Amino acid sequence: MENITDYYKSERAQEWRAEIRKSVKVKERTSKERTKMPEQEPTVRNKNSLEVNLGLAEKIAQSEAQRCIDCPDPTCVKGCPVNIYIPKFIKKIEIGDFLGAAAVLKDTNTLPAVCGRVCPQEKQCEAQCFYTIKLNQPPVAIGYLERFAADYERNSGKTAIPEVAKPNGIKVASIGSGPASLAWSADMVKMGYDVTVFEALHEIGGVLKYGIPEFRLPNSVVDFEIDNLEKMGVKFVKNFVVGKTATIDDLRAKGFKAFFVGSGAGLPRFMNIPGENSIGIFSSNEYLTRVNLMGAAHEDHDTPVIIGKNVAVVGGGNTAMDSVRTAKRLGADRAMIIYRRSREEMPARLEEVHHALDEEIEFLNLNNPVEYIADDKGRVQKVVLQKMELGEPDASGRRRPIPIEGSEYEIEVDEVVVAVGVSPNPLIPATVAGLETTKWGTIVVNDDLQSSVEDIFAGGDIVRGGATVILAMGDGRKAAGAMDKYIKEKIKK
């Protein structure tokens, strides 16, 4: 990476880049307003499951791309966990080479259509944009442009299947098929490995399928990427729980030389307050899985889901936003977020919070549930809330919420979704001898994402405990590089 600055310099000096920079004056570029993402009307979309954001038209995307001044020091790239060469793809959009833009994205990002939709850009690339840090103006809409280029390629029918090296016959496997494993599998298959992805559920995609709702990330977008990986040679095995259906040892005996554990943070947390096991109280994992993966809201699907009229969702992250907006779409009159801190401390993507507000979601900030009250059939009827105030900052740097004694009050609810976080899935750590874990249950890895068992690498939420799609993908790529090195050294010996 020491030559990366030189690389950026030489790329930036290329004729086409210099030409496009000169074609519009910087002042003209910076005087343009940031593009607004066209979206479905809030009162229409909160009754359907179609995607909220409609995507940019070609001309609009090119106009937004013009705002990027192609800085000599592209700080945005440093804000990106996988270091997408942002100015280059944006300038490709500006000149109308949309497929070229998509190719730049795919150099470092396996799933740009996904990341363009779900990355917290305001905390990453866009936070480091020249507009944000120097001009104090809204940043270039990097996320919108990433999505635009990836969607353009997908819809063009000209998606290039990346070249793969000659098969080397070495078998490697991932455990889980979420973003970390998908990114890992793409890199491994490109290097010529015989790649198998094991998935416990009956669908490939992990959290991208069971977790993130259709209105934010359509399944068709994910399936398209999975199809491409299949075309590249990745084998997907569903309904297979590594550690149960077969152990890592069984797979070693079948010739697998190394493993990537991307099994995610699959264990939902509850608050352990009275009444929490009442009927109608779900973990966000259960609620979203029923609706997203099992199609519970459709008459012709067998899986049921309770349709609440007064739905409370506890939590302030993306999963909480996904759950509360799902509840509204399924017909809730009142869909509420209950969060113990204030709006500013909510970890959700800014766009999701804005979308939720537009969709008539109520926000009960500085409130915390302390008890649930059920009717005589055990169905949740009320939640007892305690008001909170903010004290000194805690370890996370956010101001600590402090309960206000005697402030308890009740509100009526007939459904509650608990979205207060997840813990790592214990299945793999529990079935592999010698695999070192932390007290939180995450797998301990070194800088190469290699675990205490040399042929096992790990990344994503099983290591981080609960992070983002892009960080998981970054881990998958990093682990692929390290695994390749490990296998090659092993062969030499």
Added chain:
Amino acid sequence: MNKIVEKEQFSENVFKLVVEAPDVAVSRKAGHFVIIKIGEKGERIPLTIAGSNPDKGTIDLVIQRVGVTSHKLTSLNVGDEITDLVGPLGKATHIEKFGTVLAACGGVGTAPMLPIIEALKKAGNKVITVLAARNKELIILEDQVRQFSDEVVIMTDDGSYGTKGLVTKGMEDIINREKVDKSIVIGPAIMMKFAALTTKKYNIPTEASLNTIMVDGTGMCGACRISVGGKTKFVCVDGPEFDAHQVDFDEMLMRLGAYKDEEVRAFEAYMNN
């Protein structure tokens, strides 16, 4: 896809299916379960494995027809395929030489009990099994149970077979007769509740194998959560077997009814189609 290779009808609503699942057949142990799903739009339901043949690569499932999915499953025939099947899931039964073990089965609970008494017998235990059901027709797998039991007591509610009376009466007669070191109970939640109360009276350590509502079966959703000794546990990963004296059966019974209205509606729609 998992092909059905054998089908047997035990009674009006109880069927046995032998299903191809080579990996599961090899790795499963007593107490494990699988999750199955029928069709693209099907739901995921747990079924305890009643036995397996690792050489043929098959597992045995015993299904009682109650709702939409069990009807769909039992209407499949030899040669048909189960769309999705995953397992073995859950923790295997803890097997050791306890001494005398009292195994109490209610209705189709006999099926998941079968591999457990087999393992217990092989570990050198004296196994006394109580088979209980509403009537003679609902007593299943009697011959197989006899293979792995030192004694079999049959109880029917209506007295049409064995002794007339509830499972708890059969259990108590044995407990009053000889020393019992360990008990295992499997059956409907209400049966397990009273069976557990019976052994608690005599301080006999008791395990119950629970069958709750599940979605993924790998600890991801928490639909199967119950309270054991005041703590929330997930049946799919912490169980399915728990200390029966610590299980809050009333809460479990309540949670089993979570979708009662939806289930009745879905079943009527299914039968009308």
